[in-house]
Amino acid sequence: xxxxxxxxxxxxNSGVAVYDGQHVKLLxxxxxxxxxxxxxxxLYITRDYRTYLGQEAVETYxxxxxxxxxxxxxxxxxxxxxYGADMHYVRDIFVYVDELKPGRLLQYLKTALRxxxxxxxxxFERYYSxxxxxxxxxxLLKQRAExxxxxxxxxxxxxxxxxxxxxxxxxxxxxxxxxxxAHEAGFKDVDFELEPIAAALDYEQSMTKSQNVxxxxxxxxxLDIAVMRLGDSKSRKVYASGGVDIAGSDFDRTIIExxxxxxxxxxxxxxxxxxxxMIHAIPDWMALPELGTPINRNILExxxxxxxxxxxLKALESLxxxxxxxxxxxxxxxxxxxxxxxxxxxxxxxDKDIALWELYARAQFESDIYHYLIDVEKVxxxxxxxxxxxxxxxxxxxxxxGSSSIPLFTGMLARIFGKEKVKESNSFSxxxxxxxxxxxxxxxxx
Amino acid sequence: xxxxxxxxxxxxxxxxRPESAVTIVRLIARRLRELxxxxxxxxxxxxxxxxxxxxxxxxxxxxxxxxxLELLKRxxxxxxxxxxxxxxxxVESTTSSMLIYNAQxxxxxxxxxxxxxxxxxxxxxxxxxxxxxxxxxxEPPRLLTVPSNExxxxxxxxxxxDTVAVSDIPTVELGGAWDWAQAALPNEPRxxxxxxxxxPFSHLPLSDFFLQVSRRGCVKKTMTSMAQSILSNHYxxxxxxxxxxxxxxxxxxxxQERLAFVTxxxxxxxxxxxxxxxxxxxxxxxxxxxxxxxSFTTRPNESLLFVTQTGKVVHRESKSLELPKSANAKGxxxxxxSRLEQGxxxxxxxxxxxxxxxxxxxxxxxxxxxxxESMTGAxxxxxxxxxxxxxxxxxxxxxxxxx
Numbered sequence: 124x125x126x127x128x129x130x131x132x133x134x135x136n137s138g139v140a141v142y143d144g145q146h147v148k149l150l151x152x153x154x155x156x157x158x159x160x161x162x163x164x165x166l167y168i169t170r171d172y173r174t175y176l177g178q179e180a181v182e183t184y185x186x187x188x189x190x191x192x193x194x195x196x197x198x199x200x201x202x203x204x205x206y207g208a209d210m211h212y213v214r215d216i217f218v219y220v221d222e223l224k225p226g227r228l229l230q231y232l233k234t235a236l237r238x239x240x241x242x243x244x245x246x247f248e249r250y251y252s253x254x255x256x257x258x259x260x261x262x263l264l265k266q267r268a269e270x271x272x273x274x275x276x277x278x279x280x281x282x283x284x285x286x287x288x289x290x291x292x293x294x295x296x297x298x299x300x301x302x303x304x305a306h307e308a309g310f311k312d313v314d315f316e317l318e319p320i321a322a323a324l325d326y327e328q329s330m331t332k333s334q335n336v337x338x339x340x341x342x343x344x345x346l347d348i349a350v351m352r353l354g355d356s357k358s359r360k361v362y363a364s365g366g367v368d369i370a371g372s373d374f375d376r377t378i379i380e381x382x383x384x385x386x387x388x389x390x391x392x393x394x395x396x397x398x399x400x401m402i403h404a405i406p407d408w409m410a411l412p413e414l415g416t417p418i419n420r421n422i423l424e425x426x427x428x429x430x431x432x433x434x435x436l437k438a439l440e441s442l443x444x445x446x447x448x449x450x451x452x453x454x455x456x457x458x459x460x461x462x463x464x465x466x467x468x469x470x471x472x473x474d475k476d477i478a479l480w481e482l483y484a485r486a487q488f489e490s491d492i493y494h495y496l497i498d499v500e501k502v503x504x505x506x507x508x509x510x511x512x513x514x515x516x517x518x519x520x521x522x523x524x525g526s527s528s529i530p531l532f533t534g535m536l537a538r539i540f541g542k543e544k545v546k547e548s549n550s551f552s553x554x555x556x557x558x559x560x561x562x563x564x565x566x567x568x569x
Numbered sequence: 570x571x572x573x574x575x576x577x578x579x580x581x582x583x584x585x586r587p588e589s590a591v592t593i594v595r596l597i598a599r600r601l602r603e604l605x606x607x608x609x610x611x612x613x614x615x616x617x618x619x620x621x622x623x624x625x626x627x628x629x630x631x632x633x634x635x636x637x638l639e640l641l642k643r644x645x646x647x648x649x650x651x652x653x654x655x656x657x658x659x660v661e662s663t664t665s666s667m668l669i670y671n672a673q674x675x676x677x678x679x680x681x682x683x684x685x686x687x688x689x690x691x692x693x694x695x696x697x698x699x700x701x702x703x704x705x706x707x708e709p710p711r712l713l714t715v716p717s718n719e720x721x722x723x724x725x726x727x728x729x730x731d732t733v734a735v736s737d738i739p740t741v742e743l744g745g746a747w748d749w750a751q752a753a754l755p756n757e758p759r760x761x762x763x764x765x766x767x768x769p770f771s772h773l774p775l776s777d778f779f780l781q782v783s784r785r786g787c788v789k790k791t792m793t794s795m796a797q798s799i800l801s802n803h804y805x806x807x808x809x810x811x812x813x814x815x816x817x818x819x820x821x822x823x824x825q826e827r828l829a830f831v832t833x834x835x836x837x838x839x840x841x842x843x844x845x846x847x848x849x850x851x852x853x854x855x856x857x858x859x860x861x862x863x864s865f866t867t868r869p870n871e872s873l874l875f876v877t878q879t880g881k882v883v884h885r886e887s888k889s890l891e892l893p894k895s896a897n898a899k900g901x902x903x904x905x906x907s908r909l910e911q912g913x914x915x916x917x918x919x920x921x922x923x924x925x926x927x928x929x930x931x932x933x934x935x936x937x938x939x940x941x942e943s944m945t946g947a948x949x950x951x952x953x954x955x956x957x958x959x960x961x962x963x964x965x966x967x968x969x970x971x972x
Binding site for chain 2: 465466467468469480482484485486487490
């Protein structure tokens with residue numbers, strides 16, 4: 124019998140687990156991480172196409188990139204046809220390429236799967252489609268898991284959100300891209316399980332009687348909800364499932380937009396439109412690294428020379444040109460996480476020419492993301508209604524995923540279902556544990 | 570959002586969850602302390618700018634850079650405009666010279682002709698013969714190979730220094746017989762002074778420190794930013810703690826390098842340059858009869874070569890060099906005590922590559938050339954008399970001369 128594992132390919136973090144029929148074993152696939160069983164969904168590809176993932180990717184990226192030298196060279200990128208009223212001419216297009224760039228760091232790979240406007244990216248001389256990126260990550264993760272287990276893994280149960288996308292076509296396409304990537308990564312047998320259902324399978328292990336359970340899986344990329352009858356595998360039933368594209372990365376983006384952009388002069392200084400475009404790109408993790416062109420630097424330097432908010436613009440220049448984007452997003456995310464336990468935290472970033480400091484209180488955070496609470500509550504109540512159950516008929520609400528620890532949402536669940544019904548589960552391991560159980564069950568059936 | 574609005578939001582948080590007030594106050598207090606420290610630094614900087622201290626500092630730095638530029642110009646024999654283009658030009662097309670000098674300041678310069686040096690049976694090639702008194706003032710002559718367009722510093726036992734261009738020293742014929750009385754005297758030692766050592770100087774801009782080693786194992790480093798002041802005052806100091814001690818060696822080195830020195834009675838000590846003190850410090854515990862006979866910086870891919878007065882060659886990997894745990898150590902022992910009792914003593918040591926050549930000066934005045942690889946392979950060299958000194962001819966200097 125071939126070995127089948129469960130893989131939670133999460134937006135922010137991933138994990139691999141195996142189930143032997145009695146115990147779930149979470150595999151320590153990232154020994155460098157604080158929790159070795161959790162691996163960041165981060166991929167770093169160097170100029171010579173060496174690949175790193177997880178904490179090693181982050182460390183290599185920091186070592187090679189932060190405050191490094193840059194040298195831009197003009198490179199022919201293609202040509203465009205220009206049509207006028209009665210004329211037509213062809214123009215060469217050139218781009219400035221940083222030839223000292225040692226590698227590319229890629230994150231939110233799962234989000235890329237469901238973006239219909241994101242097909243892939245050019246990494247030095249090679250083009251990586253979204254599937255290629257997922258394949259690269261999964262094959263490295265497979266290798267790590269095989270090293271831990273000491274045997275070959277042939278099959279996998281992959282987790283997937285209830286909805287990759289609101290559009291069924293895009294949703295199907297995302298799953299098939301992920302399936303193809305897993306096959307190319309070396310898994311002969313690939314199947315999927317909805318993430319909230321996987322979390323339910325893990326929770327079911329601790330149940331002694333049948334109950335109506337709501338799984339509230341609120342992670343980095345999506346919110347997934349499942350209303351289920353759990354406790355007895357024979358009478359296990361999914362009443363309804365639902366989801367929405369709201370999650371941790373949206374909160375990070377909101378924090379940046381509402382709290383951090385002011386540090387670069389947004390809303391305080393009348394900037395040049397091109398500088399405003401740069402500032403608007405800061406919350407976008409895909410756009411920010413692309414801003415580092417010589418033209419933009421020239422614009423910023425000119426404004427600094429003209430003494431237009433020089434400290435703020437120097438900070439913007441440092442953020443873009445010292446490769447601090449990843450650090451910046453991490454600090455924002457860390458601030459958000461801290462607010463789950465603390466009443467206030469500081470989001471700060473201090474490096475060459477940049478010194479950001481923002482005291483951020485939970486009341487501010489809750490006010491900033493309040494509109495998301497309304498949407499989340501609506502999706503939750505809609506899913507409950509779809510299940511045909513009344514909120515009072517729900518016996519337990521199981522929260523999983525990092526964002527489920529945000530007090531604003533915990534409060535909402537307590538308000539709707541009652542505080543005693545809201546159950547904690549391991550935010551990072553319940554989905555992968557459930558996927559391992561599913562993988563074991565399906566392999567036994569086969 | 571204005572700062573007042575932010576304060577209102579923090580107040581709201583404190584009202585909603587009073588326990589947050591403590592966190593907010595703690596975070597603000599920490600920030601206040603950081604800002605106070607930064608404010609103090611900025612005020613100090615402001616004072617330095619206003620009273621001209623900072624200006625003086627920058628002026629000194631500019632002067633130092635100008636001096637380094639001048640040195641580079643002299644080394645490459647070009648003007649400033651040409652210097653800018655230097656990286657694209659072959660800068661190594663120059664010959665090498667071997668300097669043989671004694672404590673009285675006498676110097677022979679031999680232009681190294683690659684054919685004569687490496688042609689034929691290079692194992693025991695004789696470079697020349699010196700006549701006259703070989704050991705003066707209890708100091709044997711010393712050997713140094715430098716590019717012919719190098720600038721050298723002469724360090725005297727009083728701590729005085731002077732610079733000379735190698736090309737200004739007359740050459741003697743390779744393979745001939747040379748008498749000390751006819752040797753050049755580029756800078757005569759003053760009364761009571763001896764010439765302690767000669768050191769190449771043109772890579773000053775690429776170095777971090779001057780390093781001085783005394784006969785009794787005192788080590789002192791000085792930042793190269795002091796070069797202008799040292800050279801204009803013609804004084805670097807003795808770098809010794811005891812009155813009876815005297816300077817032995819001066820070299821330029823970088824932060825990351827490792828210094829090694831070897832004593833007459835066969836002790837080897839390694840030191841990290843970065844960890845050395847700016848004040849003279851005795852770094853090795855020596856017996857009354859022991860003293861330093863060689864000091865050098867080690868490089869990766871090189872090995873350590875030690876030669877006794879009878880021609881025995883000890884060869885060690887450079888990674889075998891241990892760093893002492895205490896500030897005043899005995900060092901590693903190169904030979905067992907029984908051999909020491911038999912009278913074996915070390916006369917020279919160096920960091921070498923297999924492709925380098927080694928020049929050995931014996932008590933009869935003969936200067937013989939050996940290949941480092943064959944020397945270490947054989948484990949000994951045959952000399953006509955007791956060995957007085959060794960010098961290294963780096964393989965790349967011969968290649969350079971050949972080109």
